[in-house]
Amino acid sequence: MSCWSENYHFIKEVYDFRVEEMNKWMDALEESSKKLITNKVYTSREFRRMRDQFRYQCKNLKREEVKQWLHDMLKLLNQKSDQSLEAEKKRLEALHQRHIEMLPGIEENMRKVDVYSRCYQYVDDITPLVKLLEELRRKSTEEIHPDSTEHVASFIENQEAVIAKIEEKRGEFAQLIKRGEKLAGQADCPDFLKEQVKGLSELFKDSEEKAKKKLETLKRNETAWKEFEDGKVNIVNLLDQADEKLRNIRKLFDPKAGAEDVALRLEIAAKTRGANEACLKKLMGNVEIICGICSADKKEEVLKTIAGFEERNKVLDKTDERIAKLKKYTEDLQAFVDKKDASMAWLQQGEDMLNELLKFPGEDKSDEKLLMTVKMQKNMETQLNTLAWLVTESERLLGGKSNSIAEAHMLDVQKIKVKLEELNQKLTDVCGDISEDLHHWADYQAELKVFQPWLTQCEERIKGGLKKPNSLIEAQEMQKSVIEFDADIKSRLASLDKMTETVSKMTQHDKADREITECRDRRQAAETVCCEWVQRMEKLVKQWEELSNTVTEVQGWVAAAAKVADDPEADVVDGTLNKLKTYFAEKQKLVQAL
Known part of the structure; x- marks a missing residue:
């Protein structure tokens, strides 16, 4: 104990330093874990630096001497019962407990860091392929302006090399995709790896599609250029032939041969138009393809060439016009x-x-x-x-x-x-001798053409006869009509006299005389019948008027007698009735006789 007492200040300084360092290590370790185990994506270089630092920190934390020192210090403090050391005991126990609790989490984080490390290594491994594919895709999408068949062939060669390079990398791509999918299947795999795998797959597919599409466009353009060059020769020949055919159109003075020539030229013109328009249509299709990627100057040149052909093709319209005139x-x-x-x-x-x-x-x-x-x-x-x-x-x-x-x-x-x-x-x-006869003959014919239709209508009316009137008014109207008919027939005699006078001036007029005689006889017959009709209608109307007057007279008597309530004399009434019967019977007889 004397050693402890004598060296307490030195031991205390070492102890404080170590405790402080232990806390700093664990704080730094926790901070490193948070930075590494996150969705944030670092560059490979940044990740390796943080990974190495994390591993070093873990290595220091797990050293046996650290664990032993904590254990010894805690044991030593536990042997002391001094009240002043209680705070240090609690401090050391908390440090010890934190160390114990951090070890499992740190081990788990170390495992995750290893997974992340493999993922970042995967990103480093696919980077050269990604850069290559992006470069190949750029070549497949960059603008090109081939202005001839030779230019197109050169671009096709380059594009085939691009496709060959993509095909060359297909095996490497498949291996990297398989490796990435395996990594992505691990539980602790970061999200960015899946995006990297998906991005690589889409990049390879897009690069391949764009490369093939550009190659297809170039080959179609190459075909269009070849067909355009051949088509120019064909259309020039066709137009020259059309010009020659136009110059050869000549008039033939034999209408039969001319008609055959026109039919043949129409047929040839139709075939020529069909051939020219088909050739021009194909040329226009080729020009549309060519102008899709050629330079502006070449486009202007090609369109000018086509415009020249279209202008020359107007020879077909001139040919059609010339044939129509022919x-x-x-x-x-x-x-x-x-x-x-x-x-x-x-x-x-x-x-x-x-x-x-x-x-x-x-x-x-x-x-x-x-x-x-x-x-x-x-x-x-x-x-x-x-x-x-x-x-x-x-x-x-x-x-x-x-x-x-x-x-x-x-x-x-x-x-x-x-x-x-x-x-x-x-x-x-x-005709000099009969010119006057012709004049009279014409006058006679003009009169006859008017008279004969009238005579026919007149005879038709007479043939129809007189109808039986149903009233006095109707009978009076019929009388008026018959009188007018009779007057018309009589007036036509002047026309016959005029025709007779006209033909009498002719040197020879036997036939005309016979025609006039026939017309006179027919008119006279009509006049005879019409005169009889006039007499009948006059008699009928007169009788009917007397009957009507008598009826009116009787009606007047009856009305007067009714007013004075007195009957007329019987002799007068009988005489009037007998008169009525006589008039009525006579009227009926005349009506029936029509």
């Missing part, structure tokens, strides 16, 4: 030839008609001769109009054309003109 010309030429041939055929018919007119029999068929002359004149007028049209059309369609067929058509028109003028002169000479 078709119209051929149709007009066919109409011209048809009328020319018809006129040439009529020349012989006209000559035959003129000869027949000159040989026509005399007086007994003068009307027929007149009709034939009128018909001949009308035909001649039509042919002269046709000749004028043929002359105009021949100049429009064939004038100035140095072609044997065109010259033949022109010669035919000249022949028609000479022959037709000759026939017209002969017809004029023949």
Whole structure:
């Protein structure tokens, strides 16, 4: 005990220092545990530094001499009963208890730190692959502007190298994913590891997809460039051919051959348009693909090239327009030839008609001769109009054309003109003698065309007869109508007289005389019937009016007698009634006779 007493101050200093250091170690250890066992993500370098410090602290805390010193000091203090040491006993016991309680937690934290350490090591191990994949993805997404087939081929080669590199790393990627999933399956695995595993998987997949997509885009662009170059050659050839076809469109002066030529050209034009438009459409599709990634200057150049092709392709519209005009010309030429041939055929018919007119029999068929002359004149007028049209059309369609067929058509028109003028002169000479007859004949025909329909209507009315009236008013209206009908029939006699006077001025008018005589007889027959109708209606209306007056008279008597309450004389009444019966019976007989 003398040693304790003699060295108390020194021992006390050592004791205080050690207690203080013990508390600092345990405070630092707890702080280190909190920093390490957390969701915060450190860099690998930061984590290793904190991990090494934690392990060193744990090593000091677990040393046997520390444990022994705490035990000895606690035992020594327990042997003392001095009241002044009670506080130190409690302080040392609390320190000892804290040390005992911290050891299990520290061991658990050391195990967790080991897991975290493996996770951070995993992150370090995948970092080179992540950087590589990010670089490959960047290459797959960076903008490129290939301006030719050679440029595209170079980019394709580079992109295939990118895909090959990704494929080369597939095994390493699979191993790292498997290792990461195993680590992530541990109970104390930090959350950031799962995110790292998921991020690596998504990065690899995204890099691969973007690389393949870019390669596909480049290959499609390469195909578009090749097809564009070939298509330019094809469209130029097609456009040259279309220009040549347009230059070769010529008029044919044979309408049959012209129609066949137009049909063939329409068919060729349709096929040419189909081929040109299909080629241009394909070129436009290629240009759309090319312009998707090429440079702005190349895009402007390519679009300008396409615009030039589209402008040249307007030759198809010009061809269609030229063929449409050619078709119209051929149709007009066919109409011209048809009328020319018809006129040439009529020349012989006209000559035959003129000869027949000159040989026509005399007086007994003068009307027929007149009709034939009128018909001949009308035909001649039509042919002269046709000749004028043929002359105009021949100049429009064939004038100035140095072609044997065109010259033949022109010669035919000249022949028609000479022959037709000759026939017209002969017809004029023949018609000079009967020109006045033609004038009177026309006047007569005009009157006859009005008279004959009226006569037919008149006969139809007479055929229908008179209807039986049901009242005096109706009978009076019928009488008025019959009188007007009779007046109309009588007035028509003047028209017949006018026709008679007109035909009498003609040199030959036998047929007209017969027609007028027939019309006179029919009108006279109608007038006879109508006169009889007028007499019947006058008699009927008169009888009916007397009957009506008598009835009115009787009604007046009856009304007067009723007022004075006196009956009229029987003789007067009987006489009036007998008169009524007589009038009524007579009226009925006249009605039945209609």
